[in-house]
Amino acid sequence: MGKPQGLDWESWIDQQIREAHERGEFDNLPGKGRPLDLTPNPYAKDRELAYKILKDAGFAPEWIELDKAIRGRLDRARSTLARRWMWRSERLSNMALQSGRWAEAERERVHTSWAQAVTEFKEEIASLNREIAELNLKVPSTQFQRSSLNASAEIERLTGEPA
Numbered sequence: 001m002g003k004p005q006g007l008d009w010e011s012w013i014d015q016q017i018r019e020a021h022e023r024g025e026f027d028n029l030p031g032k033g034r035p036l037d038l039t040p041n042p043y044a045k046d047r048e049l050a051y052k053i054l055k056d057a058g059f060a061p062e063w064i065e066l067d068k069a070i071r072g073r074l075d076r077a078r079s080t081l082a083r084r085w086m087w088r089s090e091r092l093s094n095m096a097l098q099s100g101r102w103a104e105a106e107r108e109r110v111h112t113s114w115a116q117a118v119t120e121f122k123e124e125i126a127s128l129n130r131e132i133a134e135l136n137l138k139v140p141s142t143q144f145q146r147s148s149l150n151a152s153a154e155i156e157r158l159t160g161e162p163a
Contacts, residue, residue, distance in 0.1 A: 030056070045140075063138040067146070070131050077124045078154065084117040085159055118155060118163065125151035 020026065041048050054060060060068075091110045095103055129148045136145040155163035 047140075063135060063140070063144070066131065066135050066138065067144075070128055070135060070146070073124070073128055073131075074149070077121055077128070078158070081117060081121045081155070082158055084114065088114045088117075121155065122151040125149045125154065 041051055051061060059065075088110055092107065095106055095110075098106075132146045132148055139145055152163040155161075
């Protein structure tokens with residue numbers, strides 16, 4: 001719908017707003033009845049309006065979403081490795097006094113399973129480090145950059161043993 005002939009832009013815009021109001025298009029807007037949040041974002045600089053529009057719509061800048069995704073993946077990788085470490089510890093503890101071919105085969109299976117868990121964790125950390133490098137290129141300031149992850153240090157922190 002374009003501006004009709006004979007109306008100036010201001011009159012036409014006023015008409016559009018009045019008609020939308022009459023149709024009830026402003027009745028259930030998010031934040032209705034609450035004061036506007038006009039707190040300035042000290043990090044936004046010349047992008048403040050764009051960031052505010054994104055925030056009000058429930059979105060965040062790409063680099064913030066990427067950082068959230070990285071943190072989520074890291075949390076999942078850590079918890080998966082912790083569960084597998086607990087499984088390994090419990091299995092070996094339960095078999096501590098057992099001997100024979102079956103016990104040796106089971107211990108070998110547990111150690112192999114743990115080695116596989118460590119390999120998968122290290123692969124996930126390598127993938128996360130690639131995403132961290134991408135994130136560090138997108139952040140608006142170096143203060144938002146993340147350090148690379150050290151898989152061996154992560155494993156040692158969990159197990160108390162060198163990886």
